[in-house]
Amino acid sequence: MANRTQLAKQFIEAIPHAQALGMVLDDIGDGTATFSMPYDARLVGDPATGVIHGGAVSALMDTCCGAAVMSHPDAPGGTATIDLRIDYMRAAQPGQRIVTTAICHRMTRSVAFVRATAWDDDRDRPVATATGAFTVEGR
Amino acid sequence: MARKRPEPVEVVKARRENALSALVEAVPFIQFLGVEFDRRGDELTGVLPFRDDLIGNPLLPALHGGVVASFLEITSIVTLSWHYLWEDIESGAFDPVKAAGGQLPRLPKTIDFTVDYLRSGLPRDGYARATVSRAGRRYASVHVEAWQDHRHKLFAQATGHFLMPPPEPSE
Numbered sequence A: 001m002a003n004r005t006q007l008a009k010q011f012i013e014a015i016p017h018a019q020a021l022g023m024v025l026d027d028i029g030d031g032t033a034t035f036s037m038p039y040d041a042r043l044v045g046d047p048a049t050g051v052i053h054g055g056a057v058s059a060l061m062d063t064c065c066g067a068a069v070m071s072h073p074d075a076p077g078g079t080a081t082i083d084l085r086i087d088y089m090r091a092a093q094p095g096q097r098i099v100t101t102a103i104c105h106r107m108t109r110s111v112a113f114v115r116a117t118a119w120d121d122d123r124d125r126p127v128a129t130a131t132g133a134f135t136v137e138g139r
Numbered sequence B: 001m002a003r004k005r006p007e008p009v010e011v012v013k014a015r016r017e018n019a020l021s022a023l024v025e026a027v028p029f030i031q032f033l034g035v036e037f038d039r040r041g042d043e044l045t046g047v048l049p050f051r052d053d054l055i056g057n058p059l060l061p062a063l064h065g066g067v068v069a070s071f072l073e074i075t076s077i078v079t080l081s082w083h084y085l086w087e088d089i090e091s092g093a094f095d096p097v098k099a100a101g102g103q104l105p106r107l108p109k110t111i112d113f114t115v116d117y118l119r120s121g122l123p124r125d126g127y128a129r130a131t132v133s134r135a136g137r138r139y140a141s142v143h144v145e146a147w148q149d150h151r152h153k154l155f156a157q158a159t160g161h162f163l164m165p166p167p168e169p170s171e
Helices: A002-013 A016-020 A054-070 B009-025 B028-033 B065-091 B096-100
Strands: A024-029 A032-037 A044-046 A081-088 A098-107 A111-119 A128-135 B036-040 B043-048 B055-057 B109-117 B126-135 B139-147 B154-163
Touching: A002 A016, A002 A024, A002 A054, A016 B055, A024 A054, A032 A054, A044 A054, A044 B028, A054 A081, A054 A098, A054 A111, A054 A128, A054 B028, A054 B065, A054 B109, A081 B065, A098 A128, B009 B028, B009 B036, B009 B065, B009 B096, B028 B065, B043 B065, B055 B065, B065 B109, B065 B126, B065 B139, B065 B154
Parallel strands: none
Antiparallel strands: A024 A032, A032 A098, A081 A128, A081 B109, A098 A111, A111 A128, B036 B043, B043 B126, B109 B154, B126 B139, B139 B154
């Protein structure tokens, strides 16, 4: 298992855009994944407040959801996002790392359903939640 | 009554271009992704020039889903802000110099954003156009479509809801 996590970590962190955003895989296995992304001034969406752009949070959550699908016990050979909805509950605190956990809670022959939550340092108040459907390919 | 003489075209164009670049250049994340905007009158088209670090699947290769979502969200917010600020831009109340210095007017905030991934994004330039379906005083609803080679063959579309900034106290 540790070996598989290591492999997934190397694979995902090598994705060019994951690397550009500084994403890190913290944990993965059995249909769940946890990723984080450090605060970076280049990702700011509102210069007046220094809050990270929603798009960067989307990218982190999309990657995390895809990884959760791939780590499911009935993992497909490959997956792609069909749709992803993100709800932004509040602005992430400038300067803080964003952490997100995704769970693939249902896998059919053709579709994987995923939920994710993102936080900053305050783990009681999520920054964003996501719901997505992913393809199940080449099993 | 004598009609007011229309302004010279260069004056009109320069005012609009300055406002647009101030809006786009003030946001670090727009610069980070390299998104640009084409303007024809008040119509905006977001342009995402391809770069290797936008890739999410190196095997296909395909654009990262997060890049697509970011591009659509940026195009939505800039288009919404553009329409919201239009009258201030035209009247001269919007000051591009102040805006470029970071003193932007308050921008709309995303409430939710739903992306439909219709086909994988190819390793080439992408384009997006957003329509403001409803712009209320507090909430706005925006639909956005993105394509690459063919305008009618979309690779992604999205709908988002936005919280409009509170009215600025008049000075």
